[in-house]
Amino acid sequence: MRRVSRKWSAGAGVAAAFALVAACTTGGTGSGSGSGGASGSGGGDAVVRTAFTSDPKSFDPAKGDNLNDYLSARLLYDTLVRRDDGGVLVPGLATSWSSTATSVDLTVRGDAKCSDGTPLTASVVARSLTYFSAPETKAPAAKQVFGTGKVAVTGDDAAAKVHIELDHPWADVLFGLAMPQTGIVCDAGLKDPAGMAAGKAPGTGPFTLQDAKRGASYTFARRADYTWGPRFAVMPQGKPPASLVASVVGNESTAANELQTGALDHAALTGPDLDRFGSDWASTTLSSSNQFVVYNEREGHPGADPQVRQAVAALIDRTAYNNASTRGKGALLTSISDETSPCVLKQPYKYEGMDAATAKSVLNGRKIRVLGLNVISNGAGTAYLQAILKDAGADVELRNVDLATWASEFIGNQGQWDLGVMVNINLSATMTTPGSFMTGDSPPKGRNIGGTGNADYDREFLAALGTTDPAQHCAHWEAAQTALIKRYDTVPLSTVPQKNVYAKRISAVTPGGYSDLALLWVKG
Amino acid sequence: MAVLDEAPPWLGFAARRLGGVLLVLTALVVITFAIVQLMPGDPARVAAGANATPDQITRMRHDLGLDRSVPAQFVDYVGNLLHGDLGRSFHTQENVADIVADRLPYTAELALLGIVVILVVAIPLGMLVAVLCQNGRRRRLDGAFTFVTGFVGSTPEYVLGTLLVYVVGIKLGWLPVAGAATVDALVLPVVAISLGPVCTIARIVRRETAVVLGQDYFRTARGRRLPARRLYLRHALPNLLTSTLTLAGLLLAGLLGGTVIAESVFAWPGLGTRVVEAITQRDLPVVQGVVLVLGSLACLINLLIDVVLGLLDPRTLSGKAAGS
Numbered sequence: 001m002r003r004v005s006r007k008w009s010a011g012a013g014v015a016a017a018f019a020l021v022a023a024c025t026t027g028g029t030g031s032g033s034g035s036g037g038a039s040g041s042g043g044g045d046a047v048v049r050t051a052f053t054s055d056p057k058s059f060d061p062a063k064g065d066n067l068n069d070y071l072s073a074r075l076l077y078d079t080l081v082r083r084d085d086g087g088v089l090v091p092g093l094a095t096s097w098s099s100t101a102t103s104v105d106l107t108v109r110g111d112a113k114c115s116d117g118t119p120l121t122a123s124v125v126a127r128s129l130t131y132f133s134a135p136e137t138k139a140p141a142a143k144q145v146f147g148t149g150k151v152a153v154t155g156d157d158a159a160a161k162v163h164i165e166l167d168h169p170w171a172d173v174l175f176g177l178a179m180p181q182t183g184i185v186c187d188a189g190l191k192d193p194a195g196m197a198a199g200k201a202p203g204t205g206p207f208t209l210q211d212a213k214r215g216a217s218y219t220f221a222r223r224a225d226y227t228w229g230p231r232f233a234v235m236p237q238g239k240p241p242a243s244l245v246a247s248v249v250g251n252e253s254t255a256a257n258e259l260q261t262g263a264l265d266h267a268a269l270t271g272p273d274l275d276r277f278g279s280d281w282a283s284t285t286l287s288s289s290n291q292f293v294v295y296n297e298r299e300g301h302p303g304a305d306p307q308v309r310q311a312v313a314a315l316i317d318r319t320a321y322n323n324a325s326t327r328g329k330g331a332l333l334t335s336i337s338d339e340t341s342p343c344v345l346k347q348p349y350k351y352e353g354m355d356a357a358t359a360k361s362v363l364n365g366r367k368i369r370v371l372g373l374n375v376i377s378n379g380a381g382t383a384y385l386q387a388i389l390k391d392a393g394a395d396v397e398l399r400n401v402d403l404a405t406w407a408s409e410f411i412g413n414q415g416q417w418d419l420g421v422m423v424n425i426n427l428s429a430t431m432t433t434p435g436s437f438m439t440g441d442s443p444p445k446g447r448n449i450g451g452t453g454n455a456d457y458d459r460e461f462l463a464a465l466g467t468t469d470p471a472q473h474c475a476h477w478e479a480a481q482t483a484l485i486k487r488y489d490t491v492p493l494s495t496v497p498q499k500n501v502y503a504k505r506i507s508a509v510t511p512g513g514y515s516d517l518a519l520l521w522v523k524g
Numbered sequence: 525m526a527v528l529d530e531a532p533p534w535l536g537f538a539a540r541r542l543g544g545v546l547l548v549l550t551a552l553v554v555i556t557f558a559i560v561q562l563m564p565g566d567p568a569r570v571a572a573g574a575n576a577t578p579d580q581i582t583r584m585r586h587d588l589g590l591d592r593s594v595p596a597q598f599v600d601y602v603g604n605l606l607h608g609d610l611g612r613s614f615h616t617q618e619n620v621a622d623i624v625a626d627r628l629p630y631t632a633e634l635a636l637l638g639i640v641v642i643l644v645v646a647i648p649l650g651m652l653v654a655v656l657c658q659n660g661r662r663r664r665l666d667g668a669f670t671f672v673t674g675f676v677g678s679t680p681e682y683v684l685g686t687l688l689v690y691v692v693g694i695k696l697g698w699l700p701v702a703g704a705a706t707v708d709a710l711v712l713p714v715v716a717i718s719l720g721p722v723c724t725i726a727r728i729v730r731r732e733t734a735v736v737l738g739q740d741y742f743r744t745a746r747g748r749r750l751p752a753r754r755l756y757l758r759h760a761l762p763n764l765l766t767s768t769l770t771l772a773g774l775l776l777a778g779l780l781g782g783t784v785i786a787e788s789v790f791a792w793p794g795l796g797t798r799v800v801e802a803i804t805q806r807d808l809p810v811v812q813g814v815v816l817v818l819g820s821l822a823c824l825i826n827l828l829i830d831v832v833l834g835l836l837d838p839r840t841l842s843g844k845a846a847g848s
Contacts, residue, residue, distance in 0.1 A: 054801065055616070057615060057616050058616070058617075138580070197617065213626070213793070214618075214623070214626050214627075214793070215626065215627055215630075215793030215794075215797070215798060216630075216703075216704050216705075216793040217703075217705065247702075247703055247705075247791065248791065248793060249702065249791040250788060250791070250797060250801075251788045251789060251791065253686075253789075254689075254701070254702045254788070254789060254790065254791045255791075257689055257693060257694060257701040257702060258701055258702050258703070258791075260694055261693060261694055261697060261700070261701050263700055263701065263702065263703065402804035402805065403804075403805075405804075405806065408569070408570065414569060444578070
């Protein structure tokens with residue numbers, strides 16, 4: 001009997017140890033909550049709850065390379081200008097500006113401060129932009145904003161003026177300065193890059209990062225001293241929240257569940273779950289990205305042959321692609337950007353030339369490696385492309401890869417591919433953002449991912465960037481886009497729609513067609 | 525030999541088990557080191573990013589020590605591990621040790637609570653059904669138990685999780701559907717990961733109990749007209765714990781590394797989703813670190829279970845199978 005008793009004691013001890021450890025860890029989590037609130041009535045009116053799809057990679061705006069980085073950069077750092085509907089620029093940290101094709105002059109507002117209380121001067125702005133443009137910073141958007149040449153930024157504190165000088169024409173700089181990656185960072189952040197990446201450096205935006213639990217949630221507190229900020233043509237009703245909690249929710253269905261049960265006030269949905277939110281929910285549908293075909297036109301690849309490009313273009317049914325990729329929810333593109341870009345082609349894309357039978361004979365027996373991105377409907381769009389190419393008798397190898405691999409192999413041109421679908425988030429809404437992928441040097445020196453060599457396009461591209469006159473600028477861009485389509489360098493596909501759904505108590509606006517969490521306000 | 529035969533059984537047991545643990549840990553270190561060597565592509569290129577120039581990639585290769593010989597890299601790797609340095613994430617530049625420290629408590633919380641629920645529910649349930657249905661009595665109850673545990677036990681975790689979210693979270697609104705901010709947010713994920721194993725273990729306990737109830741020693745104990753509680757808790761339970769605890773140990777090790785689906789459905793910030801994210805991003809240091817930590821934990825859990833089994837049934841110390 002004694003032996004049995006000892007055995008039982010041991011078993012009970014193990015169970016008690018498990019329970020004790022579990023109780024300790026549960027207690028830790030519980031006490032760490034607070035502002036988020038998991039139930040619908042948990043959050044007060046001063047808190048807005050939204051979702052990140054993953055942890056921000058870096059809170060240094062210059063290092064941002066994904067949507068969660070951009071969203072948090074908007075909260076922590078203001079940009080010099082902001083883009084409103086219709087491609088109109090409105091003041092941000094700059095109150096006025098003027099530009100030529102090779103220079104920009106801006107006047108910095110006098111009342112803005114960093115969150116550590118230091119004044120925001122023209123020289124602070126100059127140092128911030130110099131940091132952004134420096135090659136050693138490796139800012140992914142630097143070439144997009146300033147082009148591939150040299151940049152010099154100077155600040156005159158007495159006159160509150162900032163001067164940007166380029167050694168090459170790049171007329172879209174002002175629109176680039178509206179992108180969240182160009183958020184103005186303070187001197188304290190430049191002295192402490194690691195702190196800035198962790199969100200601990202003072203910022204110039206409306207919020208500061210109050211608490212970060214990687215993988216779980218991020219709490220941003222509204223700055224009491226923030227009295228400036230952009231005024232868009234349409235502003236949200238009510239007032240900004242005292243804090244904003246962004247939970248990390250990787251699974252879109254889970255975000256939809258949380259929105260439906262009131263645990264979230266806002267979520268951005270792109271998949272089938274957006275059908276769960278009908279007209280009884282306030283929502284805004286935006287174009288999260290634009291898809292278009294890019295060929296690897298380098299020597300030895302099938303895309304080097306214009307006939308192959310023409311044959312592929314002849315066989316693609318863009319509506320069928322849109323159905324596969326976005327369940328038909330996307331809009332068919334006219335060119336390499338969507339309608340938010342002022343200079344995009346207005347007339348619908350129309351294929352002219354080769355008939356289907358000839359196209360199939362051109363592609364029959366060709367080896368074509370298709371590279372796609374698995375985050376858009378698990379790569380259903382590129383699976384459609386694979387099907388039509390196979391049907392034409394081509395020997396097709398399809399790889400739908402994750403974002404990091406895709407960025408490296410496709411955008412960085414480090415992989416073996418012949419045909420890819422570009423999924424472009426065009427934050428500047430300029431034609432330059434997608435257009436720079438089709439001209440110039442190959443990566444890493446330039447952005448020409450397919451090695452496209454279209455002389456007409458190159459000429460018009462440079463001409464468009466050489467003028468700030470809106471009419472001329474758009475005329476050159478239209479000619480450039482036409483040249484791309486005429487040479488079968490691309491096939492415009494569709495937008496990827498993103499439905500931003502809001503709880504009833506939230507008032508939100510999306511100026512310029514982009515989501516900004518700082519513009520999620522509380523009604524009343 | 526005579527000395528070994530006369531040594532206390534715990535000594536041989538400890539030597540065998542510690543030897544096994546060391547062997548497994550060594551294998552883990554070698555395998556995790558080999559991940560970087562065997563993965564296709566250039567880790568320096570991945571770490572430097574898509575926009576890196578050849579010079580920057582070369583610098584990154586040097587910084588990561590990848591331009592050194594493989595043995596030299598291995599010595600560095602082991603040296604760093606001994607200093608608690610698991611490296612830095614290629615993607616976020618975070619210390620991998622910090623990532624593990626941030627995420628492991630969440631995963632451990634879920635797994636430990638899950639295993640407690642599994643044991644607390646499955647053992648009494650299996651014993652109760654075995655006692656009620658012994659000698660062919662209550663055939664309907666036995667059939668219902670077999671059907672329900674078979675059905676629920678074979679239902680995939682993501683189906684159970686989704687059903688729980690829909691019914692309990694969305695339709696009834698009783699519990700949060702996701703997140704880790706409040707204690708009640710634990711309920712649905714714990715239930716989702718526990719239901720299947722509860723059914724499996726309850727079936728095992730039911731069968732083991734039936735065997736124990738038919739043993740001579742148990743019939744003798746029953747003949748002494750002991751109270752039912754004492755009879756089953758003192759004479760039946762300890763003898764069926766061996767296989768149950770062994771399975772529970774394996775389950776716990778599996779739960780620590782394998783709650784990916786539950787973590788995804790319930791937005792639970794554990795290690796499982798983080799390592800999947802790292803794999804898709806080819807963030808090799810994170811994959812290495814997490815595999816190493818989870819593997820070591822699994823090894824230690826198995827050691828702990830062996831010790832507990834040794835306490836419960838000293839015959840296992842000598843390596844002999846526990847008989848009935």
